[in-house]
Amino acid sequence: xxxxxxxxxxxxxxxxxxxxxxxxxxxxxxxxxxxxxxxxxxxxxxxxxxxxxxxxxxxxxxxxxxxxxxxxxxxxxxxxxxxxxxxxxxxxxxxxxxxxxxxxxxxxxxxxxxxxxxxxxxxxxxxxxxxxxxxxxxxxxxxxxxxxxxxxxxxxxxxxxxxxxxxxxxxxxxxxxxxxxxxxxxxxxxxxxxxxxxxxxxxxxxxxxxxxxxxxxxxxxxxxxxxxxxxxxxxxxxxxxxxxxxxxxxxxxxxxxxxxxxxxxxxxxxxxxxxxxxxxxxxxxxxxxxxxxxxxxxxxxxxxxxxxxxxxxxxxxxxxx
Amino acid sequence: xxxxxxxxxxxxxxxxxxxxxxxxxxxxxxxxxxxxxxxxxxxxxxxxxxxxxxxxxxxxxxxxxxxxxxxxxxxxxxxxxxxxxxxxxxxxxxxxxxxxxxxxxxxxxxxxxxxxxxxxxxxxxxxxxxxxxxxxxxxxxxxxxxxxxxxxxxxxxxxxxxxxxxxxxxxxxxxxxxxxxxxxxxxxxxxxxxxxxxxxxxxxxxxxxxxxxxxxxxxxxxxxxxxxxxxxxxxxxxxxxxxxxxxxxxxxxxxxxxxxxxxxxxxxxxxxxxxxxxxxxxxxxxxxxxxxxxxxxxxxxxxxxxxxxxxxxxxxxxx
Numbered sequence: 150x151x152x153x154x155x156x157x158x159x160x161x162x163x164x165x166x167x168x169x170x171x172x173x174x175x176x177x178x179x180x181x182x183x184x185x186x187x188x189x190x191x192x193x194x195x196x197x198x199x200x201x202x203x204x205x206x207x208x209x210x211x212x213x214x215x216x217x218x219x220x221x222x223x224x225x226x227x228x229x230x231x232x233x234x235x236x237x238x239x240x241x242x243x244x245x246x247x248x249x250x251x252x253x254x255x256x257x258x259x260x261x262x263x264x265x266x267x268x269x270x271x272x273x274x275x276x277x278x279x280x281x282x283x284x285x286x287x288x289x290x291x292x293x294x295x296x297x298x299x300x301x302x303x304x305x306x307x308x309x310x311x312x313x314x315x316x317x318x319x320x321x322x323x324x325x326x327x328x329x330x331x332x333x334x335x336x337x338x339x340x341x342x343x344x345x346x347x348x349x350x351x352x353x354x355x356x357x358x359x360x361x362x363x364x365x366x367x368x369x370x371x372x373x374x375x376x377x378x379x380x381x382x383x384x385x386x387x388x389x390x391x392x393x394x395x396x397x398x399x400x401x402x403x404x405x406x407x408x409x410x411x412x413x414x415x416x417x418x419x420x421x422x423x424x425x426x427x428x429x430x431x432x433x434x435x436x437x438x439x440x441x442x443x444x445x446x447x448x449x450x451x452x453x454x455x456x457x458x459x460x461x462x463x464x465x466x467x468x469x470x
Numbered sequence: 471x472x473x474x475x476x477x478x479x480x481x482x483x484x485x486x487x488x489x490x491x492x493x494x495x496x497x498x499x500x501x502x503x504x505x506x507x508x509x510x511x512x513x514x515x516x517x518x519x520x521x522x523x524x525x526x527x528x529x530x531x532x533x534x535x536x537x538x539x540x541x542x543x544x545x546x547x548x549x550x551x552x553x554x555x556x557x558x559x560x561x562x563x564x565x566x567x568x569x570x571x572x573x574x575x576x577x578x579x580x581x582x583x584x585x586x587x588x589x590x591x592x593x594x595x596x597x598x599x600x601x602x603x604x605x606x607x608x609x610x611x612x613x614x615x616x617x618x619x620x621x622x623x624x625x626x627x628x629x630x631x632x633x634x635x636x637x638x639x640x641x642x643x644x645x646x647x648x649x650x651x652x653x654x655x656x657x658x659x660x661x662x663x664x665x666x667x668x669x670x671x672x673x674x675x676x677x678x679x680x681x682x683x684x685x686x687x688x689x690x691x692x693x694x695x696x697x698x699x700x701x702x703x704x705x706x707x708x709x710x711x712x713x714x715x716x717x718x719x720x721x722x723x724x725x726x727x728x729x730x731x732x733x734x735x736x737x738x739x740x741x742x743x744x745x746x747x748x749x750x751x752x753x754x755x756x757x758x759x760x761x762x763x764x765x766x767x768x769x770x771x772x773x774x775x776x777x778x779x780x781x782x783x784x785x786x787x788x789x
Contacts, residue, residue, distance in 0.1 A: 175682065182707070183681040190674060293509030293518045294788025295695075297723070311706055386673070387702050393511040393668050393695075438663055438678035445663050446637055 160408055160425040163459045167432050175439040183435070185316040191431040192320035193218070196379040198402040198409075198423045199331040200372030204272075205406050206335070206418030207368050208348040209265065212276040214376050215398030216283035217257050221380040222390035223287040225250045226296045238301040243309075250384075251377040257283070258373020262366035280399070288392035295391040303388040310385040320382045324424075327375065331420040341418075344368060348415025405430055408459045429459060500757045501536045502563040503555035504750060505548055506591075508541035511667055512695040513719050516743030516789025517567070524747040528754050535754055545573040552577050556584060563587035565753050567746065571596045571639075587756055591749045593640060603756075604766045605749035607741045611771040613644035615739045616690055616716050617651025619773060623736070626656045628687040631679045633665035633672050633696050644692055660686065665696040672699035680707045688714050694721030694738070701734070710734055719743070720774060720782050721789055729779040738774040740782060743789055745769050 171178040197214050204211050229246035236242045257279070264275045290296060298306065313319045335341040343364045346354040355361050384390070407413055408429055409422025433455055437448045504525065509515040518541060525537040538559050542548035548569045555561045564581050568574035568590065575596040582588045582600050590601040620630060632648070635641040645662065652659065660683055665672035672691060679686065680703060689704075691697040697717030704710055715734060717724055719741045727735050748767065756763045774782050 177681045180681060183678075186677045186681065190677075288509050288515075291515070292788040293515030295512055295515070387669055387699060389669070389698070391512065391669075391695075392509055392515065394670065396668070434674065435678055438675055439682050441661070445634070448664070 160410060160422055160429065160459055163408075163455070164425050164429050164432070167429060167436065167455075171432060171436045171439070174436065174442070178436065178439055181316045183439075185318060185321070187431050187435045188324070188428075189310070189318050189320040191427050192324040193379045193383050194398060194401050194405060194430070195324045195424060195427040196327055196375045196382075197372070197398060198405040198427050199327055199420055200368075200375035201402045201406050202331065202409070202411055202418050202420050202423045203335070203344055203368040204372050205403070205411055205413060206348045206415055207344045207365055208351065208415030209272040209365060209368065210276065210403070211261060211369065211372055212273065212399050213257075213261060213279040213283055214372065214402060215395040215400075216280045216287070217254070217373070217376050217395075218380050218383065218398060219390055219392070219394035219396075220283040220287045220290075221250050221253045221257070221377055222384050222394055223290045223296045224253055225380060225384055226298050226388075226390055227290065229302055230299050233299055233302055238299070238305065240305060242302065243306050246306075246384075247381045250380045251374060254373040254375070254377025254380065255370055256373070258370040258376070259366070261373070262369030265369065266362040266366045284392065287390060287394070291391050293392070295389050298384065298388040303385070306385040306388075308385075310382055323378065323382060327378070328420060328424045335418050335420050340364065340367070345416060345418060348412075348418070350416075401430060404456055408456060426459075429455065499534055499536050500563070501538060501559055501561045502565065502750070502753055502757070503538045503540070503552070503559065503561040504565045504746075505540050505542065505551050505555070506567045506746065507548070507569050508543045510543070512721060512789045513667070513693065513741075513743055516787050517746050519788050520744045521746045521750065524750045528750065532754065532758050535757065537750075542569060545569040548574060549577045552581060556581055556586075561586060563589070563753050563757065565589045565591060565746075565749050567591040567749075568593045568595060575600070587753065589749050589753045591746060602764045603749070603752060605745060605752065606766075606768055607745050608768050608770050609640055609643040609741075610647040612718060612739055612741050613647030613649075613692070614651045615771050615773050616692070616718065617648040619716065619737055619739075620657055620688055620690070621652055621655045624657055624688055628657045629683070629685055630657060630659050630688045630690060631676075631683065631686055632659060632662040633675055633689070633691045633693075633700065634662055635664070635667045635692055635696075637664060641692070648690065648692075665691065665693075665699070667693045667695055669695050669699035672696035673703050674699075676700045676703035677706070680704070680709065686713050688716070691715060691717045693717060694719050694724045697721075697724060697735075704734075719789075722784055722787060725774060725779050725783045728774055728776055729783065731776045736775075738779075738782075740772045740774060742769060743787070744784075 177183055225246050228249040229242055232242045232245055261276055261279055264270055265272045309319055343359050346359060347361050347364055351361050405426035406423050408426035410419045433452050504521060506521055507514055509518040525539055528535055529537060538555055540551040542551055564586055566578055571593055578588060578595060579600050588601045589603040592606045634645055663675045665675050689700055691700045694717040697715055700715055714736050716737055718739045720738055724735060724738055728738055752763045755761050
């Protein structure tokens with residue numbers, strides 16, 4: 150008889166319950182346009198959270214991702230506006246901008262990772278520092294206001310967020326591909342196994358000839374790359390970046406990872422769980438906006454309760470196992 | 471040898487600073503501290519820009535005036551800033567835009583009790599009568615002007631959705647005035663949610679409004695940063711023709727679209743970030759002139775229309 154792994158079902162049960170609740174409260178919830186909106190909005194946090202799953206699984210943490218996304222969005226916009234004068238307003242310029250976002254993300258992730266692994270500073274402290282640095286840099290670049298993409302470039306770039314195959318838009322497709330790849334890397338590659346090994350006991354991993362520092366560094370670079378990818382999808386949405394872009398994304402991403410069943414102390418990573426966690430978070434927001442159940446003042450409280458509940462559900466199932 | 475030289479340098483610098491300090495004391499330099507929230511969104515970005523701009527201008531015009539500007543990301547930091555100004559910079563006057571009223575009341579009171587001139591900007595303190603000068607925008611008028619525009623210009627039975635700011639008393643004042651202006655009219659407010667003066671949040675909330683309500687005739691996005699997010703969500707749904715959007719505070723991009731007569735953006739309501747300039751200038755006047763500057767100075771909220779939009783357009787400001 151196939152044994153049902155109860156503790157992995159916690160977040161799934163919460164998601165299904167939310168889905169049914171949403172459909173009962175407002176029929177508009179199930180309309181393709183609404184589902185498309187919710188999924189596309191989830192994509193930014195989702196991509197970041199997939200990367201965060203690897204970082205947390207190896208026993209690390211990254212608090213800088215929200216600020217990093219804002220900073221990368223600012224730099225990407227400035228680069229494209231600047232390049233447009235040389236290369237013209239066309240897809241080439243946009244591809245260069247995308248390159249800037251990815252390269253910038255990898256570089257930012259490398260800086261975080263190198264400070265943690267080479268300079269041996271606590272991940273919490275390093276990324277708390279870079280969180281402030283990236284946030285200040287984008288505010289400084291924008292002169293306290295907003296950086297906006299030139300309108301010619303925007304109209305070319307816009308379909309990257311809003312277009313797609315039918316109502317399944319590019320952010321949704323990208324998120325799905327990254328999630329599947331992430332799950333595969335975590336489960337079936339040497340890198341994924343090393344990440345889990347380091348998270349559960351880095352000393353044993355070291356004795357087993359795992360290059361601990363290198364694997365750790367790579368998880369931060371991977372996360373940086375995914376932040377860059379999220380930025381690529383974010384910029385065409387509003388065509389702008391400011392000091393208030395990406396505020397609290399780091400906490401949402403971390404919450405999604407934990408709701409999904411990855412242990413905050415590392416050693417056990419579940420990318421598909423993270424995807425479920427991300428969907429739970431954005432669906433709560435959507436349902437609260439679609440219904441008038443509670444005062445809008447309490448939206449944050451409802452979200453908090455559901456985050457805690459999802460994790461409690463998991464813990465109880467695990468104890469019963 | 472080298473080391474000794476290095477040690478001498480700071481001492482020389484200190485000596486120079488002492489001499490300069492002595493010279494300044496003879497000229498009776500007046501120091502004015504300015505404490506404002508940091509530039510975390512469009513409006514505050516504009517306010518920071520205007521503060522810096524005004525300080526640069528005044529320092530040039532009055533060599534005897536010296537300004538200390540500090541920006542804070544939270545009330546705790548702002549309290550420390552003010553304590554530092556009092557303890558180490560020996561300020562003669564303070565211009566403060568309180569991050570929050572309650573936590574800042576006692577620290578500002580201490581400044582007043584130390585015999586300094588105090589100007590409070592925009593958000594009042596929790597206790598009356600502390601400040602010498604109060605400069606603020608008119609939050610009630612901000613909501614009322616928008617409400618009256620909707621009452622007088624929308625068709626009968628028109629349906630309105632509202633995006634509120636961050637939950638604060640200031641936001642409550644605006645929204646209550648807006649509702650009061652519409653009361654008894656045949657216009658209906660369908661929904662009110664918090665967009666937190668943030669364009670991403672406003673985008674999400676507007677998407678959800680559009681999914682929830684098949685008929686929306688007007689949107690009050692009580693801030694232009696939110697209006698940008700709202701416009702984008704409407705464009706995605708392809709419903710630009712159905713509804714008008716009224717923001718607030720006069721962001722330059724929005725004002726320029728009003729100047730061009732964009733049918734989707736008929737008007738805007740002012741809440742000028744330049745109010746900090748009025749506060750700093752009047753505080754400076756207290757020290758450089760004999761003009762009486764104590765009292766309350768409320769900058770009213772005006773309706774920006776295509777006809778008068780040009781006078782509210784500041785292309786150099788970041789907001």
